[in-house]
Amino acid sequence: MTAKLNVIIIDDEPIVGKRLKPALDKIGCDVEFFTNPLEAVARLEEKEFNIVVADIRMEGMDGIELLERVQAKYPRTKVIMITGYATLEMAREAQAKGAFDFIAKPFKPADLREIIAKAAESLGVSDIR
Amino acid sequence: MPLIFISSESKNSRRQLAEDLAKKLGYGCLCREDLIEEATKAGIPVGKLEVAMIKSPAMSERLARQKERYIAFITAALCERAMEGNFVYHGRAGHLLLQGISHIIKVRLVVTQETRIAEAMTQLKLGRDKAVGYVKDVDEDIERWVRYFYGVNRDKPGQYDVAVNLENMSLSNASAMLCYMAELPDFRPTPASLRALENRSLEARARKKLALDPQTENTDLKVRAENGVVTVTYMPRQPGVAQIIPEVLAGLAGCKEVMCTMATTNILWVQEKFDPHCEAFHQLNQIAQRWDAAIELVRFTVPPDLENVFGGTYVEVDQSAEQALAGTSNQFTAEPPKAEYNGGIEDDVESDKVKDVGGVSDTIQELVNIGRSGGAHTIRGNFHTLLSVIRGDVKYSLIVLGDLFLSKSHETQVRLTRELGGYLAERVGVPVITSDELQKKYLVGKKQFLKMLLYSAAVAALYLVIFFAQGPLLPFLGDTEHMQQRIIRMVAIFLFIPVVAYLYGTVTSLFLKFLKFE
């Protein structure tokens, strides 16, 4: 069972993708990265991802709205929120709206990998196509 | 006009109230969210601190340092704004950042659970169950935040000037009431409170500078400012920072002088008149050397006409031309050693003392010479006033009460000193002793020597008895046959061991004190 985990990362800072993509590729994730949340939403219309990693604060559409959309369309997808500027109220809101977990900037790729591993575990290996 | 700080866990309501109030008063409006945005931009991981409240209940050392940086930054930002003009600030616990300034009205805004749940349901589009959970979680998180950041319970009423409950009062009426309150003379800025704000501002700006400078960001520093003199206390593990601190603080506006002292802890010395040549100074100095402590001086005087020494509404009416009302119980007056202080009541009552300032400047100079200065204050008022200079963010290990209440009779002096000791011990939570007891408790003299001899003798006797009685003792210790023996042995050992440990422990600690090693 060498199913690949589909991960989509949305953050309006290109550097985030540049740094996270290789770190997640390494553990066998299939990573797509978007800086524009609207484009990401379009992509999410076409394809179901196992895991969505999104910044809470972005231009165009904030992470919470994105979370709501993903939750509505794919209830099984795990959404992990990145919170750089976020307050605990925002983190709690994301949690109440079904985010799987949140991680505060600055963090190390290993911290995110750990959360992703947890998410993969809760998805169950057989769920991964 | 006063500044107004509104604290509440409901972001919505505090915003509405603050904005409404600001409009009515013609003030600017400032919120926590603006400040943390600035802080994040300046490189303080606010998000990390926020999330830490949810994820891990305990703060790590590194995070604790970030916490210090955060507080330094936010306090400085508030002070900078306060220098520019009046504003209404709203946040979680902003009132704790600038304590002891009487022209800041500290408002606790109470919003019912129901209102907040309804808000969460409409604004966040959450179902009722989720909204209930959300409100409860956020509430607990904020409570934790306040406790970790400021070490106080958010709901203790004493920290606020007024609590406003929106359950039966409309928001606009609440703001009208606060508007009226802002007009009250009690909250008008006084020279003293302005000076306090200035001190606090200089302190916060110095702290911020040190916290954001890469050379000093990872050091544990305590900063106090008084009349342009910034005193930075550093830990003995980081002796190198003493050279760096003045460089980092160079060019800080309003800073006349930077002093660095090394300390692990502070000793607070409260007295009416100081003299660098007195016995108590000598003794305290010895203790401070042993503990690596800095000595902080407080020259404390009580106005002769004061009725309630503990607190309450102690009001002094300023007779001078300004017609300003000086002071509620919160007010503390920092007298500068120079004559620039304009017409406070202090001048009237004790104009002769203003010049010699009770020996404070001589004593502090002496302390600076030996590297033990923790700063100095001169205050006048009741016990509560004194308490307001003892701040939570400085680690005190001892409070020493010297000769106080000199205008009273000897019996009254003794009683008041004892009462003050009890009052401070209860609220500050560190040992409080009088300077007469210094010798007995913390230094070694003849009495201690005798005690050590006596205890040593007792210890020696115990050891001799045990070791000479090995013959009968060992069978007793090892016996497993006789029930009675076993029980006696159990009880005997249970009682004997603490006695030996106590006696010998006292001997060793006294012995090490003789060696000036503690």
Add this chain to the structure above:
Amino acid sequence: MEHVAGEYFIHLDLYVALQVILLGFIGGTLSGFIGSGGAFFMTPGMMNLGVQGVVAVGSNIAHKFGKAMVGSRKHGEMGNVDKKLALFLVLTSYAGIWLAVWINSKLFAGGGGGEHGAPKGAGANLYISIVFITILSVVALSMLRDVMRTAKDEGMGPSRKISEFLSRLRLPPMIYFKVADVKVSLWVLMMVGLATGYLAGTIGVGGFIGVPAMIYVFGIPTAVAAGTELYLAMFMGAWGAVNYAWQGFVDIRLTMLMYLGSLLGIYIGAYGVKVVNEVYIRLVTGLIIIICALSRGVAIPMYLRQLGYVNMDPAFDTYFNGASKVLLFLAGFGGVAVILFHVFRAHRRRRSIQVVMEYAKT
């Protein structure tokens, strides 16, 4: 002058007594420095002097009882003690201590395998040594790993993996502790208490499990963990001492001799903490502990031989015991030397007071 019932207590001459005092001093210094423990050094040291393992443990627990009493009298008011947490842990740890004392005295009474004429107590000695080595190795290795990690990248304090996992499990009933500000499941609490008590009873060192468990498993702040541990040590020490006294394994002479050294050492060690950097403290501690474990390991063949599990010339016993003793003292002396070096350096540095004054224009 032969005794009947107390025959397994060693004969004390001046030379042995001095060694016990020295053990106490080193143990005390280490315990003041690390904040808990000390018995991890003193118990094996006494076993090397020929003291029966069970007696060494019993006397050490008695020692710990008095020591913790003196300590908590001093530090009790710091507000770093979660009394409710201490109460829960103490109650469950009592069961653990009782279990440990029972196993130890059963093994002791069972002697060696018997048929080989093994000396009394070899079984218990072996058992205590094995528990010792296991625990010390685990503690030391995780400490050293921590040092490596903090040296490499800036870790954010103690890992919260375990405590987060457990708090997510939420095995009811959950109990809330106000001072420590954590919610812990009663079951987890009982497990930790039992394990702490068992270890305290078996090898005389409970703090090695108690403090890390409180930090990593419950997720409470380090200061509160250390403060609470002192409280725990006092009650567990009392209970252990009473239990071992009941079984007749407390040699009060050894306890008293240890005090002579240890109470002095504690002050010096505690002073060391103030002046030595934290990573360094962990590094030194980790190294000392690992050598202690090694030293115990060297003594194992001797016990195996005595039990008849291994065929070996009894004359080798002396060499194994000697090597074990050398290693142990190496660890102790080395550690104490490092601490003393820092203490005196800081003492010197403190004299040269640094005052820097700088005038900046306003």
